[in-house]
Amino acid sequence: MHRITCTGMDTRQFQFDDIVIEFGLLPGNGDHLSVAIALHGFSRRFEDMAAVQPLADGRRILALHLAAHGNSSGHHRPLQPAKWCDAIDALMESEGLTFDGILIGYSLGGRIALSWWTHQPERFQKVIVIAPDGLYKNPGYRFSVETALGRAWLEWSRRGRSRERMVATVQWLGRRGLMPRHFHDFALFHIETTEMWSMVVDCWLSLRAFWPPGRRTLKRLTSAHPGVLEAHFGERDRIVKPRNAQTLMDVCPVHFHPCGHGLLRPDIIERIASPS
Numbered sequence: 001m002h003r004i005t006c007t008g009m010d011t012r013q014f015q016f017d018d019i020v021i022e023f024g025l026l027p028g029n030g031d032h033l034s035v036a037i038a039l040h041g042f043s044r045r046f047e048d049m050a051a052v053q054p055l056a057d058g059r060r061i062l063a064l065h066l067a068a069h070g071n072s073s074g075h076h077r078p079l080q081p082a083k084w085c086d087a088i089d090a091l092m093e094s095e096g097l098t099f100d101g102i103l104i105g106y107s108l109g110g111r112i113a114l115s116w117w118t119h120q121p122e123r124f125q126k127v128i129v130i131a132p133d134g135l136y137k138n139p140g141y142r143f144s145v146e147t148a149l150g151r152a153w154l155e156w157s158r159r160g161r162s163r164e165r166m167v168a169t170v171q172w173l174g175r176r177g178l179m180p181r182h183f184h185d186f187a188l189f190h191i192e193t194t195e196m197w198s199m200v201v202d203c204w205l206s207l208r209a210f211w212p213p214g215r216r217t218l219k220r221l222t223s224a225h226p227g228v229l230e231a232h233f234g235e236r237d238r239i240v241k242p243r244n245a246q247t248l249m250d251v252c253p254v255h256f257h258p259c260g261h262g263l264l265r266p267d268i269i270e271r272i273a274s275p276s
Helices: 046-055 081-095 108-119 139-146 148-156 162-175 181-191 194-206 215-224 242-248 266-273
Strands: 010-016 019-026 034-039 060-064 098-106 126-130 229-234 254-257
Touching: 010 081, 019 046, 019 081, 034 046, 034 108, 046 060, 046 098, 046 126, 046 266, 081 108, 098 108, 108 126, 108 215, 108 229, 139 148, 139 194, 148 194, 162 181, 181 194, 215 229, 215 242, 229 242, 242 254, 254 266
Parallel strands: 034 060, 034 098, 098 126, 126 229, 229 254
Antiparallel strands: 010 019, 019 060
16 A cells, blocks of 8 residues: 655544545634545645645545545455445544535545535535546546456556556657656656555556546536535646536536646635635
8 A cells, every 4th residue: 555644634544344544634713523524636645635724614624545545445446435435424423523515625536526426415515626537537547447458457567567667668758759748757656666556556446436427417416406516627737637627617617727737726725715
């Protein structure tokens, strides 16, 4: 399991059946038992989500490590959304916490937040997705995660010299200018070590059941639960490109901000918290 050390939060672990969730609690300005839930991005850590405190309306922030991140379990093939939601409810009950409906997700966490909202839309008063992925599926990712052959390849890729060959291929493509620089650096970062690549495989395979539905279902849900969902994208984002927002047009309010993928910057969070 890839372990990312977090500081600055009260960090704990909770187990529900075979699910282990590492979580952090950030103090708020109001009732210390009332929490907003925050979900971090891919290969990041939950302490990143301390940045979204202005969006929590004074509540404490319950930040969760997603599957295969930190000390959260990543062996699930796949993790079932309903069971994961039950685990979070059990976690909050064990901690004496109250969730009254604010959910914030960034990047991969935005995808998970959308998926959770569509499973239990009546639970939420505000769902803020920030640069959510999953609205467009890269063909390579679709093959790797959604086909039996692709999943078998991912499991195999951690053995022997296969990861080293992937590193050599990415480096060769980068040297010849055949791969965009940002994608080259992103790919190399995630395959350079066995530990990191194992995290990637476990995360992808564990979370493959967490996908937002199509536009028609999303429109139906927002009609039934108006004013809950809002989405934010970076105008210069090269990871979750602005075109991903097309799926949410006419579904919910969609806002664009003058930045790349780094929407957790204080100035961007302030824009999200106080739209003009």
